[in-house]
Amino acid sequence: MSEQGVGASLKRKEDDRYLRGRGQYVGDIRLAGMRDAAFVRSPIAHGKIKSIHVPEEYRDRVFTAADLDADGVKPIVAVSGLAGFKVSEQPVLAFDKVRQVGELIAMCIGESRAEAEDIADAVEVEFEELPAVHDMLEARKPGSALLHEAWGDNIFLETQIDVDIESAFDAPIKITREISTARQCMVPMEGRGTVATWDSRMEQLVLYTGSQMPHIVRTGLSECLGLEQTQLRIVSPDVGGGFGYKGILLPEDICLGWLALRCGYPVRWLEDRREHLTAGANCREHHYSITAYADRDGRLRGIDCEATVDSGAYSSYPFSACLEAAQVASILPGPYDFPAYRCRTYSVATNKCPILPYRGVARTGVCYAMELMLDAVAREAGLEPAEVRMKNLVRPEQMPFNNITHKHFDSGDYPEALRRAMAHIDIEAFRARQRKGEPDGRLLGLGLSVYCEQGAHGTSVYAGWGIPMVPGHEQATARMTPDGGLELRVGVHSHGQSMETTLAQVAHEVLGIPTDKIKLVHGDTEYTPYSTGSWGSRCAVMAGGAVSTACKEIARLAKAVGAHMLQVKPEEVELAQGAVYSQTGRVTLTEIARTWYLRPQDLPKSVDPRGLEVTIGYKPERDTGTFSYAAHLATVAVDPETGDIEILDYVIAEDGGKLINPMVVDGQIYGGLAQGIGTALYEEMRFDGSGQPLASTFADYLLPGPTEVPAPKLDHMETLAPYTEFGVKGIGEGGAIAPPAAIGNAVNDALKGFGAELLHSPMTPRRVLEAIAEAKAAGTATRSDEVVS
Amino acid sequence: MKPVNFDYARPLDVDGALALLADETALVKVVAGSQSLGPMLNLRLVQPDLLVDITGVEELRSFEESGDKLTLGACITHADIEDGRLPDVTHGALPSVASGIAYRAVRNRGTVGGSLTHADPSADWVSMLAALGATVTLRGPEGARHLPVEEYMLGALEADLRPGELLVSVTVPKLGSGASWGYYKSCRKTGEFAHAIGAMLIDPERGICRAVIGATETRPLVIADAKGLIGDGDPAAFDSKAVTAALTEAGMRDPIERQTHSVALRRAVEGARGR
Numbered sequence A: 001m002s003e004q005g006v007g008a009s010l011k012r013k014e015d016d017r018y019l020r021g022r023g024q025y026v027g028d029i030r031l032a033g034m035r036d037a038a039f040v041r042s043p044i045a046h047g048k049i050k051s052i053h054v055p056e057e058y059r060d061r062v063f064t065a066a067d068l069d070a071d072g073v074k075p076i077v078a079v080s081g082l083a084g085f086k087v088s089e090q091p092v093l094a095f096d097k098v099r100q101v102g103e104l105i106a107m108c109i110g111e112s113r114a115e116a117e118d119i120a121d122a123v124e125v126e127f128e129e130l131p132a133v134h135d136m137l138e139a140r141k142p143g144s145a146l147l148h149e150a151w152g153d154n155i156f157l158e159t160q161i162d163v164d165i166e167s168a169f170d171a172p173i174k175i176t177r178e179i180s181t182a183r184q185c186m187v188p189m190e191g192r193g194t195v196a197t198w199d200s201r202m203e204q205l206v207l208y209t210g211s212q213m214p215h216i217v218r219t220g221l222s223e224c225l226g227l228e229q230t231q232l233r234i235v236s237p238d239v240g241g242g243f244g245y246k247g248i249l250l251p252e253d254i255c256l257g258w259l260a261l262r263c264g265y266p267v268r269w270l271e272d273r274r275e276h277l278t279a280g281a282n283c284r285e286h287h288y289s290i291t292a293y294a295d296r297d298g299r300l301r302g303i304d305c306e307a308t309v310d311s312g313a314y315s316s317y318p319f320s321a322c323l324e325a326a327q328v329a330s331i332l333p334g335p336y337d338f339p340a341y342r343c344r345t346y347s348v349a350t351n352k353c354p355i356l357p358y359r360g361v362a363r364t365g366v367c368y369a370m371e372l373m374l375d376a377v378a379r380e381a382g383l384e385p386a387e388v389r390m391k392n393l394v395r396p397e398q399m400p401f402n403n404i405t406h407k408h409f410d411s412g413d414y415p416e417a418l419r420r421a422m423a424h425i426d427i428e429a430f431r432a433r434q435r436k437g438e439p440d441g442r443l444l445g446l447g448l449s450v451y452c453e454q455g456a457h458g459t460s461v462y463a464g465w466g467i468p469m470v471p472g473h474e475q476a477t478a479r480m481t482p483d484g485g486l487e488l489r490v491g492v493h494s495h496g497q498s499m500e501t502t503l504a505q506v507a508h509e510v511l512g513i514p515t516d517k518i519k520l521v522h523g524d525t526e527y528t529p530y531s532t533g534s535w536g537s538r539c540a541v542m543a544g545g546a547v548s549t550a551c552k553e554i555a556r557l558a559k560a561v562g563a564h565m566l567q568v569k570p571e572e573v574e575l576a577q578g579a580v581y582s583q584t585g586r587v588t589l590t591e592i593a594r595t596w597y598l599r600p601q602d603l604p605k606s607v608d609p610r611g612l613e614v615t616i617g618y619k620p621e622r623d624t625g626t627f628s629y630a631a632h633l634a635t636v637a638v639d640p641e642t643g644d645i646e647i648l649d650y651v652i653a654e655d656g657g658k659l660i661n662p663m664v665v666d667g668q669i670y671g672g673l674a675q676g677i678g679t680a681l682y683e684e685m686r687f688d689g690s691g692q693p694l695a696s697t698f699a700d701y702l703l704p705g706p707t708e709v710p711a712p713k714l715d716h717m718e719t720l721a722p723y724t725e726f727g728v729k730g731i732g733e734g735g736a737i738a739p740p741a742a743i744g745n746a747v748n749d750a751l752k753g754f755g756a757e758l759l760h761s762p763m764t765p766r767r768v769l770e771a772i773a774e775a776k777a778a779g780t781a782t783r784s785d786e787v788v789s
Numbered sequence B: 001m002k003p004v005n006f007d008y009a010r011p012l013d014v015d016g017a018l019a020l021l022a023d024e025t026a027l028v029k030v031v032a033g034s035q036s037l038g039p040m041l042n043l044r045l046v047q048p049d050l051l052v053d054i055t056g057v058e059e060l061r062s063f064e065e066s067g068d069k070l071t072l073g074a075c076i077t078h079a080d081i082e083d084g085r086l087p088d089v090t091h092g093a094l095p096s097v098a099s100g101i102a103y104r105a106v107r108n109r110g111t112v113g114g115s116l117t118h119a120d121p122s123a124d125w126v127s128m129l130a131a132l133g134a135t136v137t138l139r140g141p142e143g144a145r146h147l148p149v150e151e152y153m154l155g156a157l158e159a160d161l162r163p164g165e166l167l168v169s170v171t172v173p174k175l176g177s178g179a180s181w182g183y184y185k186s187c188r189k190t191g192e193f194a195h196a197i198g199a200m201l202i203d204p205e206r207g208i209c210r211a212v213i214g215a216t217e218t219r220p221l222v223i224a225d226a227k228g229l230i231g232d233g234d235p236a237a238f239d240s241k242a243v244t245a246a247l248t249e250a251g252m253r254d255p256i257e258r259q260t261h262s263v264a265l266r267r268a269v270e271g272a273r274g275r
């Protein structure tokens, strides 16, 4: 392994500017004459707009749906091809009806944001309020108020899988639970933001917007604004965290684009935290009604589940309203092998903002449900949770393995990951200490969770879902510069993934060019090949594969030029360490580049006219996705008097295939873990009966901070993926998937003496105390000690 | 989320501040550390015409130790107290509580006077200063007033501050040599406002056994003579039933709230015992 190539923990190239505070985010962009926009947003969850009153003095600075309509601006429509999907139209600005708190009604322009807000405050909107649909289970019932009246119900999509479930019904263990996860906000450090301007020289609308998928935004925006795609340029500068929140075409983007066209000067909108919290709580809300069937030895006989996902008011572009729920059915079985399965899913429309796929997409909820059930089976069977998992995990000798929902697990040793996680803890000593009890009265618990994560899945998978965006070949451009440097251009975008470093490492691995002479160009539709962007743990696999493929092509071209310079045949040369060698001589890539660009007279007529620049596409040999996996282990101490939970130890044994930069992978896992802990213990947007979100600042929406995230023990396995370049697997999301399940199982393990069980995340002090109180009322406690009440 | 347009003044003495506050034609707001007012301005929950920044007033930034008490200017910050910039007359109670408020960045600016006037039930000083028997001094058009801390707070986010008045100082009595105190707050994470607070002062020399239960819906519950509930500080004598009954009596309906608050007080008693 070279010091800069694949496998090296190279320090991040991008950190120099980030750590000096010199990143360039949307909020740092200042254009001459730029004005600020603020929105009039709906204060209610559901209602008819009776009238919008704009004070006379602000007539030319406030715009409503009527103005957009006059220009033929189209609503956002994201249809899924799955049978029975009901279509919603998300108006760019609401006109007849509002369907969520925070929905856009009018846009206002000021010299400053404060002035724009003054104007927004002066606009009066009269509503006729309608009953709010705020509970997805109630929303499924006949008689519920309707969001989209023409549908006749509130269900975007219903799906069902049934594989022989009846064969499980005679199992000796049958456990049924209602499990759910709260609605969350994604809370990237940098919110959304857009600066829009018309470039009259290029005849282009230029949108600077923090986006994970600039090309998809361009495609969607062109449809809504009726512009040619060549008339649109999307620039996504430095992005301060995305997590899926920046993987969407927002109505705000369309508004800003329209404003720039209409007004002729640059306009800016920067989302503030209140907008984010109240209008952007858009992920994770799942409900599972789930039954596990098992034999007494802990072997699973079947899983029967009805899953409901709160999809919010509209189908968002491009992932649609049903991506979460439809995935639930196919990934609920997790890394386990069992013979019978049934899952019915509902994507339900409610008066909340549209659901978006958040880091871990559906997997976090699925893992929580499945892993809580495995522990419930373990308790019922009187077995250690690890034993039950070992009985059911797909075994290494079964790989590659087609599971019960036809997922193709590419490689790996799942039981070994669990063994390695457990090896970091002296389990027997922990159990002894747990039985003995803590001097301060706290209760100890240990929890496990195991998952496998499909990442970088491609055409065959997404074509099946039929959403507006189906990934095909991922393209990269590689181009040498006259001084021997290398430019890489990719259509994915980094929102924390360190691609400026890791893709340079990939190119270095192939060409031997020092990474400080390799520059990654990304985040600009003008300069990069089309791509669906950064999502689905796909960048290392897809963009890494594309860069490697392009660099191999550059190598071929450079070798031909080099062979000519060395006066030998192309097949007589080798490329190594940045130079082309023959038996007798050597020319460096720098000399080759200089010759191609600056001294073409030295090259023969027959030289390949492509020169030293290629754009080429890449797809893995199979595009059904890589399957990284991990076992997480948490130990916790629960205070039965206050309900406080402290994480004592956290272990992650993970397999991401070949790691391009292990340090970067560790960073991804730490960040994911922090978010997973947020889901497990803190983050929750609650809504009242009228659909009002109940948190509008971080005083009420709690996030884990540095003192709440323990330093995990990390252990990497590197089972090469069989179908990808270098054997890389996608791991970007994994850290956020397993923590709620591991921590939840640890808490339940701590509370088992009470017979108490928590089945809802986040597991707050109040929920702990309620579970204990309920268990005591039900008389399930085996503990004799009393707590105060 | 930007404030409305307002004017800003920074007087250099209390009289100058009072003169500005006396303007009845405008909505005038005092600002000290701005750690609570700042967010409220940004959220436009407060829309003042004029902000009077009192942190330039030397008198409000000073302290005075005399006889059996310590007087803190209203603009003494949590960090001033945490870092020991004033004498400790409370056997470590004030610095210890100060160091547990929010995060250091907030403590650098947040003031004692601002905290008491903001009157957030979950804040630390309203409970701890009540336990210590502190009083506030207000100055206004009608002269000066002195109130016990627990009476200055009328309810959630409501202080007994009359139009034109300024809180100028907080007076903390010195503890007797054998006194012990305890403070316990239950927070979901570091720096977060508490969801239950217990505070305890046992000062045999001065014949005080006072308990405070805070972070309720309203002002803290002060039990001036707590001997009956908690014996004389022996945690074993802690009567959780009686404490729970007192909380019910005070209007706390939710049994889980009662439990966590009763536990917080018991742990404060245990803490006092340990000192």
Ligand SMILES: Cc1cc2nc3c(=O)[nH]c(=O)nc-3n(C[C@H](O)[C@H](O)[C@H](O)COP(=O)(O)OP(=O)(O)OC[C@H]3O[C@@H](n4cnc5c(N)ncnc54)[C@H](O)[C@@H]3O)c2cc1C
Binding pocket: B029, B030, B031, B032, B033, B034, B035, B036, B037, B038, B054, B074, B075, B078, B100, B101, B102, B103, B106, B109, B110, B111, B112, B113, B114, B115, B116, B117, B118, B122, B123, B124, B125, B161, B165, B166, B167, B168, B191, B192, B193, B194
């Ligand atoms: C993130 C965060 C976390 C926090 N966590 C905690 C915590 O855990 N515990 C805790 O106790 N506090 C906490 N606080 C509050 C903080 O401690 C400040 O004490 C509090 O914000 C008020 O002090 P201030 O000086 O900032 O007052 P300001 O914000 O300046 O003013 C608050 C109010 O008091 C009025 N006012 C201020 N001074 C006077 C005066 N002398 N006379 C009359 N009126 C006056 C103002 O007009 C305003 O209405 C937190 C704050 C933040 C931002």
